[in-house]
Amino acid sequence: MSPTIRSLVIPVSDLDATxxxxxxxxxxxxxxxxxxxxxNVDGFEIALNPAGAGGGPVAFADVDDLDATRETLLAAGATERDAPRQVAPGARVCVLSDADGNPIGLRGK
Incomplete structure (x- = not known):
């Protein structure tokens, strides 16, 4: 399975207003x-995260193997912004940055 972007997480400072x-x-x-x-917007997840660190929305690519994809991107020059963490049973996420500092979200097992 190739990576597919299925969600966008938006960091917010005022959850109720947003x-x-x-x-x-x-x-x-x-x-x-x-x-x-x-x-849920036609199968695409739009999420508001009051614990977000700012820096704008992060698109998350669903991948089969989070650790392997993360290592491949780090070897290609990405840097780690948020280390892998469990967010739900069977679901982990992490955020890397490209050479210009743009976030790359990964979601997988």
């Missing part, structure tokens, strides 16, 4: 928690 805007656009979120608000 949620009101995205709810007006996309309707009610499928997940509405203090740590994560998620909207």
């Amino acid at each position: 949620k009101a805007v995205y709810t007006a656009l996309f309707g009610s979120p499928h997940t509405d928690e203090s740590y994560y608000v998620g909207y």
Whole structure:
């Protein structure tokens, strides 16, 4: 399976205010928690993350092997921004940066 971008995570400083805007656009979120608000937009996940470090939205590519893909990108010159961490059963994420500092999100096992 080739990597597929299926989600966009947006760091926010005021979850309630930002949620009101995205709810007006996309309707009610499928997940509405203090740590994560998620909207399903035709199978694409738009998420609000109040714990985000800023720096703009991060698109996450779904990959079969997070560790192998991460190592391949690091060997190609990417740098680590956020180390791999478990976010749900069977799902881990990490964020790397390209040479210009743009974020590259990876989600996998």
